[in-house]
Amino acid sequence: MTMTAQANLPMKRPLLRRVLQAFVDIRELTLIVLIAAIIIVMSNVNPYFLSFSNFRAVAVGMAPTAIIVIGMAILLASGGFDLSVGSVMALSSTVVAMLLLTGMPIPLAVVCGLVLGGIVGVVNGLLVTGLGINPLIATLGTMSIARGIALVLTEGFSVSSLPASFAWIGKADIGGFPVIVLFTILLVVLFDLAVRHTRFFRQVYFIGANEKAAMLSGIHVTRVRIILYALTGILAALAGVLLASRLMSGTPTAGNGIELQVLAAAVIGGASLRGGEGTILGAFLGVVFVALINNTMTMLAVSIYWQMIVIGGVLVTAVALDMLIRSKRG
Numbered sequence: 001m002t003m004t005a006q007a008n009l010p011m012k013r014p015l016l017r018r019v020l021q022a023f024v025d026i027r028e029l030t031l032i033v034l035i036a037a038i039i040i041v042m043s044n045v046n047p048y049f050l051s052f053s054n055f056r057a058v059a060v061g062m063a064p065t066a067i068i069v070i071g072m073a074i075l076l077a078s079g080g081f082d083l084s085v086g087s088v089m090a091l092s093s094t095v096v097a098m099l100l101l102t103g104m105p106i107p108l109a110v111v112c113g114l115v116l117g118g119i120v121g122v123v124n125g126l127l128v129t130g131l132g133i134n135p136l137i138a139t140l141g142t143m144s145i146a147r148g149i150a151l152v153l154t155e156g157f158s159v160s161s162l163p164a165s166f167a168w169i170g171k172a173d174i175g176g177f178p179v180i181v182l183f184t185i186l187l188v189v190l191f192d193l194a195v196r197h198t199r200f201f202r203q204v205y206f207i208g209a210n211e212k213a214a215m216l217s218g219i220h221v222t223r224v225r226i227i228l229y230a231l232t233g234i235l236a237a238l239a240g241v242l243l244a245s246r247l248m249s250g251t252p253t254a255g256n257g258i259e260l261q262v263l264a265a266a267v268i269g270g271a272s273l274r275g276g277e278g279t280i281l282g283a284f285l286g287v288v289f290v291a292l293i294n295n296t297m298t299m300l301a302v303s304i305y306w307q308m309i310v311i312g313g314v315l316v317t318a319v320a321l322d323m324l325i326r327s328k329r330g
Contacts, residue, residue: 123142
């Protein structure tokens with residue numbers, strides 16, 4: 001080996017190491033590459049994959065999950081999480097549908113559904129901060145209660161025959177693009193900017209990184225946590241309203257298991273179960289990644305039961321890799 005080659009060798013290795021480290025640290029970049037890889041591979045396997053109708057179906061289907069993951073990502077950054085989001089989504093969906101059948105104006109019914117989601121979120125926040133109950137137990141309990149209320153109110157049946165005008169946001173298009181998708185993207189952009197540039201949401205990361213230090217610095221940790229749980233509940237309720245609009249029915253079994261997909265997407269997108277990290281953009285890309293995996297398995301005729309196994313495996317793998325990376329940093 002020449003002296004020139006020997007001199008250049010140490011420089012190449014650090015460069016490669018820096019590039020690999022960038023992919024680890026900038027989770028959004030990693031996800032963009034993975035999403036692009038899925039699209040390239042699947043476009044060669046199945047030509048229909050690249051069709052507008054397929055992407056439209058994927059985008060519309062993942063919209064409720066993308067809305068819920070906004071709240072979950074912020075909650076995870078604060079060191080908490082919420083397992084009741086799927087049940088809140090179902091409860092809001094059925095309650096709004098039932099109110100519409102009584103003749104209540106659509107805006108008022110929607111507001112009632114969102115308020116209901118906020119109330120469940122506040123209850124979660126009070127259980128966690130006021131009574132000191134572990135978020136797992138607290139939200140697991142409200143998950144069961146909310147789902148049970150939805151089933152009791154409807155006796156397990158979907159609430160249909162809703163006013164035709166209610167379908168606008170769930171089924172309408174603007175310039176060929178579904179309103180529900182455009183609305184979801186708008187929410188993602190607004191919350192991503194808010195989390196990056198507003199004082200309130202920056203507090204969330206301080207709380208998640210070190211709660212005691214945050215308290216000593218003057219941050220009202222309890223108040224912030226309750227607001228975050230309420231926000232997560234409202235976003236879950238909003239997802240339920242949009243789903244009811246798209247399906248034109250309130251379904252008490254809606255969102256069953258969606259909390260697993262939301263958690264998987266948020267963690268894949270860079271959020272940590274320990275708190276203090278994560279972005280809205282990363283969580284959204286995590287939703288896109290999970291949705292494309294589901295779509296890929298559907299096109300490959302993989303059983304829905306195997307899809308559940310794969311998503312569970314993706315979640316475990318993401319958490320394991322996250323813990324491994326962070327332990328090496330420490």
